Amino acid sequence: MKQNVFYAQSGGVTAVINASACGVIETARKHRAKLGKVFAGRNGILGALTEDMIDTSAETAGAIAALRFTPGGAFGSARYKLRGLDKNRAEYERLIEVFKAHDIGYFFYNGGGDSMDTAHKVSQIGKELKFPITCIGIPKTVDNDLPVTDTCPGFGSVAKYVAVSTKEAALDVASMARTSTKVFILEVMGRHAGWIAAASGLAGTTPRDAPHVILFPEIAFDENAFLARVKQSVDRYEYCVVVVSEGTRYADGRFLAEAGSKDAFGHAQLGGVAATVAQLVRSSLGLKYHYAIADYLQRSARHIASKVDVEQAYGVGKAAVELALRGENAVMPTIVRKSSEPYRWSIGKVALAQVANKEKLMPRNFISKDGFAITAACRRYLAPLIQGEDYPPYRHGLPSYVSLRNQPVTRRLNTEFVLK
C-alpha cells in the first residue's frame, strides 16, 4: 500500500527554496505507482504539529512548475526549533501521530542544520514507536554553512545578488566620488559565516576594483586596521566600497551592532552594523558615507537568481524523492563538485547525523592575510556558483510569481496540539 509524503520548509526562505519544492512534487508525481499525495506543512513543521496541511495534489502542473521561479516559501516556513527528544518528546510523538493519521510514510524537511537535526530525530522516534518513517533532509540556507555539501541551494543566488549589487553600486560611487560620497557600505547577511560577504569579492578582479574592504564574522574587527585600509582606498582610488557581514564582531565576541532581541532559536537579532561602521568612518576619517542594507531583498531576489543555484535547488528536491524510493533513510542529498573550471557537479548523499547542527565557516585560506579580501582559492570556489541567469517570466513589468491555492487536507484527528 503506497504512502503519502509530507514536505515542509524550515527557517529563513530563499529565492530558490520553492525550486526544491518543485523538484519534490514533480518527481513524486512521476512515481504515482509508489507514492501517494504530497502534503505540505502550512508554515512548515507547525503544519504537522497542528494538523494544518496543504494538499498539493489540488495544484495544476503549471502552478507547480511555476514554483521553480517563485521566491519565498509557497506553503509558509517557520522559525520553530523542536527541542531535544529528552526535553520535549511530546512534539515528536505528535508528529508521528499526525503522520500515522494521514498515511504519511515520507518526511522531506527542507532547511538548514537545525532542520537536519529534527529530521534525524524524527527518523529515530519513528523506529522507536514502530511507525518507521523515511526522513530525508533537503539542504537550504543562504548562509552556505552546511558541511559536506559543496554549497547550499539558496546561497548561489544571494551570492549573485550581492556580487551584482556591489559592482553596480561601485560604479555609482566611483562616478560621484570627487564631490560626493567617498565611502559606501553594504550590509549583507551572515551571522557566523562570511560566505555572503565573500561573494561580493567576485565583483572585482584587481585591488582597484570594489569591494575594497570585506568584513567577515570569522575575523575579529580591528578598528585601526579597518580605518587605515579605508583611508588608503580613498587616497588611491578616490573612494572605498566596504561590504560588511551582519555578524562582524569585536575581538571580545560582541557584535558591532546588536538589536537586542532574540529569535526562537536563541539567536540575537542583528541589524544596523552598516550604521555603526558608517559613523566610525565619519567620526574618525571625516569622510562622507552612504550605506545600504540588503536585508530580505538579498535572499528573495529571484529576478537575479543564479541558474546554477536554481538547478541545484531543483536537483536536491528531486534527489530527495529518488533517495527515498531507493530505500534510503536519514540522509540528505548533497552537491558534489567534480570540477571548478568548467564547473561540473553531481548529487551525492550524506547521513543526517553528519550534518545536523554543524556549521561550515569560511576556511582561513579563503580570506586574505590582512583579513579584508578573498583569496584566489576562495574565488575558484565561489565563481561557479553565480553562473548563469534564470529570469522569471514578466507581466506588466513585474515578475509573474505564482500564488498556490493551498487547499487544506481534511483533518482526521480530534486532538488539538498547543505549541509551546
Add this chain to the structure above:
Amino acid sequence: MKQNVFYAQSGGVTAVINASACGVIETARKHRAKLGKVFAGRNGILGALTEDMIDTSAETAGAIAALRFTPGGAFGSARYKLRGLDKNRAEYERLIEVFKAHDIGYFFYNGGGDSMDTAHKVSQIGKELKFPITCIGIPKTVDNDLPVTDTCPGFGSVAKYVAVSTKEAALDVASMARTSTKVFILEVMGRHAGWIAAASGLAGTTPRDAPHVILFPEIAFDENAFLARVKQSVDRYEYCVVVVSEGTRYADGRFLAEAGSKDAFGHAQLGGVAATVAQLVRSSLGLKYHYAIADYLQRSARHIASKVDVEQAYGVGKAAVELALRGENAVMPTIVRKSSEPYRWSIGKVALAQVANKEKLMPRNFISKDGFAITAACRRYLAPLIQGEDYPPYRHGLPSYVSLRNQPVTRRLNTEFVLK
C-alpha cells in the same frame, strides 16, 4: 566651420544616464559633417571648469554602444552647483573661456532642475560675451521631479527595482510571518517627491497585497494613524510591508531621520528613516521588524532596468543633438505621453527657463485619502514606466559593464581655475 560638442553628467547618477550619453555620442557621430568631436567633462561640469575633458572620439563604436547598458556615470558626475550669475560670474566666464579654447559650440547638460538652470545661464552669458553657445538640457533624475516632461529618464528603472523588490521581499515576509518578522520596512529615495515610494504600490493590486503602507514626503507623518494602519495589516494579513521615502517628515517639517550633514547644494544628508520607523513599530506595537535600505542599489540596478526607461534615456540624448542641429537653443527634450494603455510616447521640447529649479511633487489625487497608498490614477500614470526588461549581457555570472578609456583632451589654456 563645424564646432565641437561638450557633454557633462550632473548630480546623482542613474542606471540609464549612460544610455543618454550613448544617444548623444552615437547621434553626433552620425552627423560628422556638421559636428566636431564630442568631449565629455571628467566629473561633470568640473571637467569644463578645470579644462579636464575626455575625448570620446577615442572610444570604439562598441564601447559607446555598451554605454546603453552600463549604469553609473561613465565620465564621472558631480554635485557642484554653479551659483547665480551675479554671485559668481567668474565660473560662467571660465566655462566660456574653455569652450572657446576648444571650439565648443554645443553644451549638453545631463541632469535635473539645478542643471537645467545652469545650462540656461550658460546660454545667456554666451550671448553676452559674444560667444553664442547652443545649450541643451537632457533630463535625468531618479526623483522624477522635473516638470513638463511626462517622466524623467532614470526614474522608470528605480521604479521597477522598487516594485520588484517590494514584491519579492513581501513573499519572503509572508512566508515567515507566523513565527518571525511581522513588519518589514523598505527605505527608498525621494527627498521631497514621493514618486519612488509610490512605485512600490505597483507591486500589489489588492489591499491584501504589499505594500500595506507607503509613507510619502508630501504627506505629514501622523504617528497614530501610521501605527493603527500597521496594526490593522498585521491583524488582517499576519504581516505588514511599509515603504518609506527618505524624505518623510513630521507636520512641523522635521525629517523623521536626518543624518545632520549637508551636501554642496545645501540639502540635508538623509538616511536612517527606516530605523526610526522600525523602532517606533517595536516600542509602540511590540512587533518584530526587519528593514532594508536600498540606497545606491536602487539607482544603479541596471540589471533590472525598465526597457521603456532605457529607450527614453537614449531618446532624449539623441533628441538633444537633433534639436541642436535644428538650431534650437536653451531647450530640453521632454517625454510626451500620447496614451497610457497601450503606452505611447514621443519626444517634445520645453524652454529651459520653464524647468530650471522647479520641482514636480506627487499631485494629491495620486495619493489615497488616508495618505498611505496610491490611487488608480497614480497607477495608470506609473504602470507604463516599468514595462519591459532590458538585460545587460553577462560574463562569468556578472553583467559585463564597459569601462571607457577616458583619454584626456590636450589642454590649450595655461590658466588654472580654482574651484570654490
